[in-house]
Amino acid sequence: MKYVDEFRNSKSARRLVEDIRRTATRRWVLMEVCGGQTHSLLRHGIEEELRDTVELIHGPGCPVCVTPADDINFAQQLALRDGVTLASFGDMLRVPGNQRSLLDVRTEGGRVRIVYSPLDAVALAQKNPDQHVVFFAVGFETTAPATALAALQACELGLNNFSLLVSHVRVQPAMKALMTAPGNRVEGFLAAGHVCTITGFDSYREFVERFRIPVVVTGFEPIDLLEGIRDCIQHLEAGHAVVANQYERSVRRDGNEFAQNAVNRVYQIEDCPWRGFGVIPDGGYRLRTEFEQFDTRARFPFDECRVIASNEKTDCPAADVLAGRLRPNECPHFGTRCAPDSPLGAPMVSSEGACAAYFRYRTTTPEKMPQNSSVSPEEAAT
Numbered sequence: 001m002k003y004v005d006e007f008r009n010s011k012s013a014r015r016l017v018e019d020i021r022r023t024a025t026r027r028w029v030l031m032e033v034c035g036g037q038t039h040s041l042l043r044h045g046i047e048e049e050l051r052d053t054v055e056l057i058h059g060p061g062c063p064v065c066v067t068p069a070d071d072i073n074f075a076q077q078l079a080l081r082d083g084v085t086l087a088s089f090g091d092m093l094r095v096p097g098n099q100r101s102l103l104d105v106r107t108e109g110g111r112v113r114i115v116y117s118p119l120d121a122v123a124l125a126q127k128n129p130d131q132h133v134v135f136f137a138v139g140f141e142t143t144a145p146a147t148a149l150a151a152l153q154a155c156e157l158g159l160n161n162f163s164l165l166v167s168h169v170r171v172q173p174a175m176k177a178l179m180t181a182p183g184n185r186v187e188g189f190l191a192a193g194h195v196c197t198i199t200g201f202d203s204y205r206e207f208v209e210r211f212r213i214p215v216v217v218t219g220f221e222p223i224d225l226l227e228g229i230r231d232c233i234q235h236l237e238a239g240h241a242v243v244a245n246q247y248e249r250s251v252r253r254d255g256n257e258f259a260q261n262a263v264n265r266v267y268q269i270e271d272c273p274w275r276g277f278g279v280i281p282d283g284g285y286r287l288r289t290e291f292e293q294f295d296t297r298a299r300f301p302f303d304e305c306r307v308i309a310s311n312e313k314t315d316c317p318a319a320d321v322l323a324g325r326l327r328p329n330e331c332p333h334f335g336t337r338c339a340p341d342s343p344l345g346a347p348m349v350s351s352e353g354a355c356a357a358y359f360r361y362r363t364t365t366p367e368k369m370p371q372n373s374s375v376s377p378e379e380a381a382t
């Protein structure tokens with residue numbers, strides 16, 4: 001399979017839907033971890049189509065949604081300091097801290113630049129020696145290698161006007177936190193394919209042995225997701241607690257060793273706060289002491305900049321949405337006080353947020369791929 005059309009083929013999709021219905025003897029509860037998967041499930045009407053057969057709980061895999069408000073507040077204060085330029089990905093600009101977003105701060109005169117890669121921020125620092133460029137480094141294991149490379153490149157160039165405000169988080173510790181949370185109902189996981197492209201699927205072996213639950217590493221196209229659901233249900237029905245790899249075209253057992261080496265060289269694993277979750281053991285990365293010169297927190301002590309109280313807004317129950325305890329459309333503010341144009345919380349802002357996905361695809365007709373849920377015997381045989 002080479003082209004994306006093959007992963008959106010309606011005939012294959014209908015066959016998979018039928019397979020899933022045939023296999024499931026009861027309604028299983030699965031969690032898709034990644035926000036990109038949530039969007040695809042809703043966009044293509046898969047969640048709706050399989051509603052009677054499988055309950056899909058949406059996981060915390062939206063990186064900007066789980067970035068702590070304190071880090072956003074800090075970034076805002078940095079952007080307002082003389083001689084500092086704050087650079088980040090576009091998604092991060094609209095996410096509110098406690099009171100406002102980086103976009104608001106830019107309107108107030110703060111120096112905020114959108115970049116498409118951390119290396120663009122390094123180049124910005126090279127071109128502007130009179131400015132200190134801070135790259136707001138957010139995201140999961142997928143983006144950490146690129147920011148690690150930025151630190152290594154800045155080191156090689158001897159840049160003294162570049163640093164990283166590191167807010168990287170790690171997916172698997174959050175999955176452990178979910179599994180040990182009171183009232184957890186997750187019976188199987190669709191793990192995020194792009195994260196496993198870096199970490200490798202073998203990284204889930206200990207998780208699976210500890211929690212006795214199947215984990216299927218899954219891609220993002222409709223056929224990927226349907227195969228991931230089918231495989232997960234097959235393992236559940238057979239009582240298998242295994243790691244399976246649906247996303248073979250991208251994920252290998254040991255992952256991307258080059259990326260892992262860059263991350264290990266620059267970062268160390270630490271307990272880390274997740275927005276809505278609190279501190280998660282081993283939940284994120286921090287720069288190693290050898291790279292302290294590129295650590296924004298060491299260059300600009302947080303307390304100097306911290307002028308906004310760190311109490312979270314309580315109006316937005318994002319914590320419950322991120323932990324899968326509340327569906328976005330069950331939130332009392334969904335579509336009324338909270339919409340993409342006037343978001344109360346990060347899950348409505350981010351392009352990977354579950355609330356944004358519900359708003360976008362639950363209020364419009366999804367791109368329904370399985371147009372007819374029944375498969376003829378001829379089709380099933382092909």
Ligand code: SF4
Pocket residue numbers: 315316317318321328331332333334335338339343344345346347348349355
């Ligand atoms: S709909 Fe808005 S207020 Fe409700 S959880 Fe989502 S982001 Fe928060």
